[in-house]
Amino acid sequence: MFDKAATYDLFWDSAACEAVEESQRWILTAMQRYGHELVTMLWRILGNEQDVCDAYQTTFVHLAHRDGGQKPRRLKAYLFRTASNTAISILRRQMAEKKVLSNVAEAPSEAADPGRDFDTKYLAESLRRHLAQLPAHLQDVIMLRDLGELSYAEVARALGISVGTARVYRCKAVQLLAAWMKTGEE
Amino acid sequence: MRLLKRGEKRRSLVRQEAERNLCRKLRRRLEASLSRSLGPDAPWVQRHVAHCPRCRKRLADLGRVDWALRIIKSQPHSLDLLKRANSCAVRMLNHKLRDGARQRRLDEAGPEPALIERCRKYENVAVNVAACIAILFLTKAGLFSSFARARTEGHQAMKQYYATQAGQDLADDIFQG
Numbered sequence: 001m002f003d004k005a006a007t008y009d010l011f012w013d014s015a016a017c018e019a020v021e022e023s024q025r026w027i028l029t030a031m032q033r034y035g036h037e038l039v040t041m042l043w044r045i046l047g048n049e050q051d052v053c054d055a056y057q058t059t060f061v062h063l064a065h066r067d068g069g070q071k072p073r074r075l076k077a078y079l080f081r082t083a084s085n086t087a088i089s090i091l092r093r094q095m096a097e098k099k100v101l102s103n104v105a106e107a108p109s110e111a112a113d114p115g116r117d118f119d120t121k122y123l124a125e126s127l128r129r130h131l132a133q134l135p136a137h138l139q140d141v142i143m144l145r146d147l148g149e150l151s152y153a154e155v156a157r158a159l160g161i162s163v164g165t166a167r168v169y170r171c172k173a174v175q176l177l178a179a180w181m182k183t184g185e186e
Numbered sequence: 187m188r189l190l191k192r193g194e195k196r197r198s199l200v201r202q203e204a205e206r207n208l209c210r211k212l213r214r215r216l217e218a219s220l221s222r223s224l225g226p227d228a229p230w231v232q233r234h235v236a237h238c239p240r241c242r243k244r245l246a247d248l249g250r251v252d253w254a255l256r257i258i259k260s261q262p263h264s265l266d267l268l269k270r271a272n273s274c275a276v277r278m279l280n281h282k283l284r285d286g287a288r289q290r291r292l293d294e295a296g297p298e299p300a301l302i303e304r305c306r307k308y309e310n311v312a313v314n315v316a317a318c319i320a321i322l323f324l325t326k327a328g329l330f331s332s333f334a335r336a337r338t339e340g341h342q343a344m345k346q347y348y349a350t351q352a353g354q355d356l357a358d359d360i361f362q363g
Contacts, residue, residue: 028280035271039271043267044259048233049263049264049270052263053267053270053271054274056271057274060275061275061278124257124261127255129260146261149263182250183248
């Protein structure tokens with residue numbers, strides 16, 4: 001569906017695109033090429049369409065202003081890392097706001113409820129909450145591998161680590177998430 | 187000779203590609219076989235888990251993460267999300283790039299006097315030039331020649347008047363110059 005729509009240029013606001021300077025056209029090409037995958041990853045991380053749009057535009061603004069508008073050598077890796085970092089920042093900010101607004105004391109009892117395991121919304125939210133708290137190196141791997149659906153080789157190239165290290169980091173991230181989601185501790 | 191070399195080169199490329207494909211296939215099979223024999227679905231793991239509550243608990247915890255990831259992956263977003271995200275990004279990109287140029291100009295700009303103050307030193311020159319242009323324009327329009335003609339005609343009328351009133355000789359004397 002998405003591919004078909006993209007082929008017929010249904011996702012493009014052509015009038016707005018024409019206004020972009022000639023020297024920055026490669027950004028539009030990148031948007032056209034990786035846009036769908038980026039939006040999917042951002043949607044999985046954030047779960048809110050407005051936040052997805054915000055993170056997406058922040059990613060491309062970062063790209064446009066990087067080194068005076070120079071195209072990065074590994075464009076895909078740069079885009080995915082920037083997008084995942086931006087999404088994590090948004091997620092952390094939301095969590096901090098929620099913490100201030102809600103009654104924190106009730107949270108552990110909610111997490112301990114076994115019936116919650118069948119609540120898909122709760123599980124997704126819980127995973128997102130805990131993803132934001134992972135150490136950066138583990139977080140990058142699980143974001144790019146599981147939510148961005150990049151191969152281990154691509155993840156390793158993007159993060160500048162070996163494929164084996166990427167696998168180990170993912171394994172550690174899943175173990176940590178499992179422990180946190182079990183106890184509900186933060 | 188050249189054709190033969192080209193054919194050989196092509197054959198070697200095809201051979202290399204076939205070897206690479208075989209490697210890929212082998213790796214995939216190895217991974218699948220490893221996950222079958224060592225993964226959580228392996229029969230010996232299942233047998234152990236059935237009798238070990240600690241492992242069962244750990245496996246359940248890992249399964250919960252796996253399930254949550256699957257839930258997140260399966261949640262659909264609206265069909266026009268990509269279009270909206272693209273529009274927002276392009277709009278923001280235009281805005282930022284335009285503002286960036288403006289900002290650079292503002293950063294480089296220093297304090298400058300107003301335009302009138304800057305032009306005050308050319309005031310006299312500008313007035314003289316304007317006067318010259320006006321004179322030229324009036325000359326071009328034939329105003330000065332009209333003045334001269336009016337003066338000559340007035341002179342002749344006065345001479346005529348004096349000639350009729352005081353005589354021709356006196357009129358000639360008065361208007362001699």
